[in-house]
């Protein structure tokens with residue numbers, strides 16, 4: 001007879017505690033098994049955290065866990081992973097159940113009652129049956145037009161939300177069909193890649209990392225300096241020592257080369273966790289890793305939670321990339337979690353980047369992290385020659401285009417003649433980025449969240465890039481019925497049209513979130529560009545990351561200022577990174593590279609220093625700015641998002657929370673707000689923000705957790721905490 005303490009998932013109430021039950025069955029029930037229990041008449045999933053032998057008398061009014069309600073046959077987590085969940089929950093002020101949700105594949109999450117993984121992996125596809133577009137809502141229209149653009153067939157998970165697909169299928173517009181899917185690794189083309197002899201500089205870095213006294217090492221290496229080979233050889237060494245490795249990348253689909261290098265060198269020892277996996281495959285992969293059948297896991301953010309045993313090395317490539325931060329609860333950052341996990345498991349953590357985040361670089365500067373540098377490109381190639389083009393210069397544009405300047409156009413033409421490739425970056429998708437009425441001044445805004453609506457040529461719809469709201473392109477202004485609407489700003493679709501007009505003979509491919517929504521298409525474009533089937537690759541920041549295109553000799557930025565206009569303390573850092581990354585794409589092989597940066601702010605330090613790839617100077621300058629403005633890494637930040645059905649209620653709730661936090665009288669703490677964030681309405685809830693800044697959060701956090709658990713979810717309020725937010 002056992003007393004069993006179960007952690008229940010009642011995330012909505014922020015409840016983070018265990019409840020006791022008794023068990024007297026024969027089937028094994030152990031710690032970290034999942035069970036279904038009765039909680040106030042509801043059947044809820046929980047995690048067993050404790051088990052204690054008791055006598056019949058001690059049962060009291062405990063409820064029973066029945067044998068048939070034991071979900072697992074073996075523990076789902078290792079003790080160290082559960083410990084990690086606790087540490088993460090503590091740091092991010094989240095409930096443990098919420099963290100477990102992020103940790104486990106969806107089919108294993110405590111919330112889901114679909115218990116067992118599917119044994120055969122099927123992929124469901126959507127087929128378009130009726131393309132007449134009759135009687136469709138804008139959202140349904142968007143889906144139908146996406147299908148039209150992709151040969152009437154795409155994977156279900158890429159086609160749209162389940163509710164939209166359901167509605168379309170009941171109207172007979174689409175149908176579903178299933179295809180048996182091959183296992184993950186088959187999809188990856190592992191082109192043979194021999195182990196390379198490290199250059200002297202790489203050797204020095206390699207041993208520098210191994211000898212580091214600190215647990216965390218920052219590897220700062222310019223683009224093309226050969227960081228990947230170092231990752232590979234460090235991984236090999238870890239395996240030889242019987243340890244396992246986690247290799248994190250910002251996005252699997254955008255880093256096919258990294259994946260193929262690892263697959264080619266370590267074969268079936270590698271497990272790849274990417275978003276293209278079906279739930280069944282994900283479950284299989286999770287089990288395979290947990291059983292120790294794979295020793296290297298490559299994946300994006302959530303792979304930091306992979307159930308590997310005996311982890312010896314955790315690598316984050318491009319550690320500065322913001323997608324490592326999850327923007328929903330528990331709002332964790334893979335870098336911080338990697339460091340926590342490294343501590344628990346005694347694993348080395350390696351952060352690699354050409355442009356480290358200021359947070360990491362500052363810690364390296366202070367000696368908290370070890371610091372290793374690679375200053376030269378492997379092939380000794382100088383970085384490309386960069387020209388900053390001031391778009392305010394008279395006559396910089398030809399009559400044919402007000403987006404691509406003369407010098408950039410000539411450079412593009414020159415590449416075409418020589419048979420070399422170019423890359424052109426514009427970090428904004430869509431066709432026009434705003435529509436307004438010139439007569440009455442009416443602006444087309446998102447009714448759900450208040451952002452501007454962008455016109456998309458591919459499906460001729462207006463879309464909100466923040467919340468996904470869609471509407472049909474208006475015939476006229478809804479206020480004054482004027483039919484001549486003014487279009488403002490431009491995105492990648494529009495730039496593509498200009499480029500096609502200017503260079504009709506060029507073979508042009510565009511890559512952004514719209515095209516990349518269908519991942520097969522994205523992979524195809526990247527592969528075809530590498531193979532020389534296109535002359536120009538145009539796109540958003542997706543094309544600036546990590547790719548190695550040998551025949552690429554020109555990199556251009558159409559408008560480097562886009563990021564600077566956004567109100568954020570990180571806008572300079574983002575712009576600097578993007579400029580540096582873009583410039584770094586050109587001239588990576590024998591041929592010399594060149595880069596052009598078009599801008600209205602040619603003197604801005606982020607652009608000037610990015611063009612020079614002068615990270616050191618940027619770091620010093622930006623650190624001074626952050627210091628003067630009291631921003632990270634000089635302070636820690638934390639935001640509270642307080643939402644309610646009415647604006648008054650959310651404002652009142654946030655003000656009350658502010659007063660309670662002030663009561664704590666922590667002298668180091670600054671509280672800003674409540675203020676209204678850029679996205680002020682989400683899912684029908686009005687949101688207010690409190691921003692907290694302090695040099696030390698450790699005293700505040702436990703008290704804050706208590707306040708939020710007690711008051712943050714009362715009276716129709718919903719309060720979320722974002723620790724170390726990237727924005728507010």
Ligand code: ADP
Nearest residue numbers: 196197198199221223224225226227228229378
């Ligand atoms: P980074 O990730 O630092 O931008 P990469 O790892 O992509 O740089 O390396 C740049 C290029 O140099 C790649 O084409 C890679 O194959 C090559 N390379 C790396 N290390 C060596 C080496 N030791 N010998 C020869 N070529 C190398």
Ligand code: ZN
Nearest residue numbers: 446449464467
């Ligand atoms: Zn919106």
